[in-house]
Amino acid sequence: MATVGAGRDAGQNLCGCCDDVVGGLPTGSDLDLLREGLYGCFGGAFARELVVLSPGSIVLAGNHTDHQGGHAVACAVGSYARGIFRANGEGRIRVGGRGLPAIQLDSADLDARDGGLDDLSAMVRGMVALFLQRGLAPGDALGFDAYLALDEPVGSGLLGESALELAFAQGLNNLWAGGTLSGEELALAALRVARERLGGSSAPMWQLPVALGGIQHLSFADSGGAVAERIDFDFAQEGYNVCLVEVGDGRVTEPASCSSILQEMQAVAGALGAERLGDVREVDFMMDLPVIRDQFGDRAALRAIHFWREDRMVEHRVRALKAKDMHAFLELTRASGASTAMYLQGTPRVARSQAIMLGLAVADENLRHEGAACIHGGSPERAILAFVPDSVYELFSQGMNAIYGEGACRAYEVVDEGASAWWL
Known part of the structure; x- marks a missing residue:
């Protein structure tokens, strides 16, 4: 270490x-x-x-x-x-x-x-x-x-x-x-x-x-x-920029959303005799899914499903980075983003406030079918994470800033x- x-x-x-x-x-x-x-x-x-x-x-x-x-x-x-x-x-x-x-x-x-x-x-x-x-x-x-x-x-x-x-x-x-x-x-x-x-x-x-x-x-x-x-991996050497784009409108407080995710995941784990979902077998969860739905609702069940899906995709992305396989890493990042949106549901579901989901749609458009974007795990109601190829970085940055304000898109050096x- x-x-x-x-x-x-x-x-x-x-x-x-x-x-x-x-x-x-x-x-x-x-x-x-x-x-x-x-x-x-x-x-x-x-x-x-x-x-x-x-x-x-x-x-x-x-x-x-x-x-x-x-x-x-x-x-x-x-x-x-x-x-x-x-x-x-x-x-x-x-x-x-x-x-x-x-x-x-x-x-x-x-x-x-x-x-x-x-x-x-x-x-x-x-x-x-x-x-x-x-x-x-x-x-x-x-x-x-x-x-x-x-x-x-x-x-x-x-x-x-x-x-x-x-x-x-x-x-x-x-x-x-x-x-x-x-x-x-x-x-x-x-x-x-x-x-x-x-x-x-x-x-x-x-x-x-x-x-x-x-x-x-x-x-x-x-x-x-x-x-x-x-x-040992260098995004810059592979021709990619690691970007955060601040797209949240601040109408829903992030701690409340994060707290509900933690509480619901732990509640499901507790019903299966554990403190954390990582200590539960996914097959046992699926066998008890009818009871879980009845006791905690569909959203809690979906969030538990997200955990196992996302955890597997983390390990696959680690292997992709070690193999210097950027294509596989990007494909898995897109799949992770879909899981976060569909199953984790950490973004607001208010009719007029869909800032993060709109941000992902705008990012996909500006990426022009290259790179990948997902919800940033550290700021799920404020920012998206994008891996942007050098070839489209200027257009991507300009496109995001045009909608969310100058400086909304920032590239970070690892x-x-x-x-x-x-x-x-």
Whole structure:
């Protein structure tokens, strides 16, 4: 398994004379903006500084398979949470950032508070408390300052909140623990905080690719975590762009839909003597289908059927990627999209609001029978995922933006390195 190593000393790379990235490290204007933000919020330099870079993530295959003990494929992408950390020698934890609420916490008061999935204060409290519980935090010098800048706004629902979670996990890993925690350990720490402090209920489908980088085949058979296997595949080399298109109209809230899917799948599993559908034989479900329909309704039965279909298609897509068979991968992606629409039914069924389904129809038209599009598992009521050939990318992007607004269609680079940190 790949791991995220200890923090590295950047040394002479920090010349500040260019605006690109040296070995993944923010330099030039990016670094200047982080320092300006840190100093503007909390005062000038008085301690050694740590820079953190944490990528976003996209689910490539596996829609609502993670929480049922199935499989998924997810990847790290070059949409980042960038941060700068330093110890402040006090008992205060101070966090600020571009597009983030300013928070100040007493390191002696880390009790849980009511928080949602995008509650920064709850996440920071939980992460610091977790490092304390594991004996990794210095008991007499907990205070630190952090300033962050995110490429995607918190709560956007497109790339999840895991980039921010792993930025903090990797920051504390290097600030306090000498960079000793592996990528898997950081991902599980972020997952625990999400579950215990933010009300999350999923498996680490988002956190693992952010922590490890690259394309990861994830197995969730173990309810306490996941097994990750890196897949060596390059969409760009094959001539394809990985795109998200924001098409949702925001009239139906995503958490309510996701919650009903989880509840109905678990109800079906419970009726068959298990906690998750991954622990149920499909043949047993089919034998009891009349009872399932009567007890939970047709939609719950359809969602269970989707799980087994989608889980099989994930494994087939993994084999296609390993064999560099893009044609098979695209065919399976189209089939997965059909299963999500027909059986999972995670999109609104309101007469005048069919934004996702319309988005898929428009995407198919603009793809001109090439590539593939499906509902993005991480944002089922807001975005579609499209694999777009280079030959039609410009026309596809222009066509989608013409309907959904400039910038609605964005291509993302799959990046090999997960959340990382450098001492300045």
